Amino acid sequence: QSALTQPRSVSASPGQSVTISCTGSSSDVGGYIFVSWYQQYPGKAPKLIIYEVSKRPSGVPDRFSGSKSGNTASLTISGLQADDEADYYCCSYAGSDIDVFGTGTKVTVL
Amino acid sequence: EVQLVESGGGLVQPGGSLKLSCATSGFTFSGSTLHWVRQAPGKGLEWVGRIRTKSQSFATAYAATVKGRFVMSRDDSENTAYLQMNSLKTEDTAVYYCSKEGEAHERWGQGTLVTVSS
Numbered sequence: 001q002s003a004l005t006q007p008r009s010v011s012a013s014p015g016q017s018v019t020i021s022c023t024g025s026s027s028d029v030g031g032y033i034f035v036s037w038y039q040q041y042p043g044k045a046p047k048l049i050i051y052e053v054s055k056r057p058s059g060v061p062d063r064f065s066g067s068k069s070g071n072t073a074s075l076t077i078s079g080l081q082a083d084d085e086a087d088y089y090c091c092s093y094a095g096s097d098i099d100v101f102g103t104g105t106k107v108t109v110l
Numbered sequence: 111e112v113q114l115v116e117s118g119g120g121l122v123q124p125g126g127s128l129k130l131s132c133a134t135s136g137f138t139f140s141g142s143t144l145h146w147v148r149q150a151p152g153k154g155l156e157w158v159g160r161i162r163t164k165s166q167s168f169a170t171a172y173a174a175t176v177k178g179r180f181v182m183s184r185d186d187s188e189n190t191a192y193l194q195m196n197s198l199k200t201e202d203t204a205v206y207y208c209s210k211e212g213e214a215h216e217r218w219g220q221g222t223l224v225t226v227s228s
Contacts, residue, residue: 045219046207048213057213101157104154
């Protein structure tokens with residue numbers, strides 16, 4: 001049950017795109033479609049922005065997109081905006097009714 | 111409107127116990143799987159456990175870091191989930207969130223802070 005690996009931080013200017021990776025193993029990310037992504041502002045609860053690798057909940061802008069290749073999932077934020085500055089976490093089902101979160105990535109809008 | 115409200119956090123000594131509650135409204139609680147997720151100060155999210163529905167025999171699963179010390183339960187008549195935490199350690203200090211499973215962890219409470227310290 002090791003945490004999934006994410007870059008500690010990524011940054012870009014407004015309007016640009018950033019991609020956050022989430023690396024696990026064949027026992028979690030690589031083995032299931034149940035990969036999700038969460039946005040969290042300081043002092044606030046996380047918010048679901050992507051589920052089942054690439055699906056967006058109602059109300060989440062299409063600037064947010066997800067994908068997966070092998071044991072690595074990715075979240076891309078296009079057309080970066082100031083209020084995208086937050087922490088982002090991936091999460092994967094890992095079998096035996098267990099979930100595992102990623103280490104988290106801080107997105108900075110320059 | 112879907113709401114989850116955690117309560118019961120506070121200061122407890124190492125080795126002590128604490129029981130958290132997650133009161134819910136706005137959805138069919140009895141048909142929903144609930145999770146507990148925690149976040150230590152300045153750290154990332156850590157999945158704690160899951161409790162399934164009556165039709166799934168209230169099955170539970172726990173992270174290795176809390177297995178044998180934490181117990182999840184639920185009262186479908188009160189639309190409330192619980193997390194009984196025993197043999198607490200300083201490393202259990204965190205904000206504890208409950209989340210509703212649907213489209214992944216689709217709704218979260220605001221969290222309750224548990225501090226384990228002497």
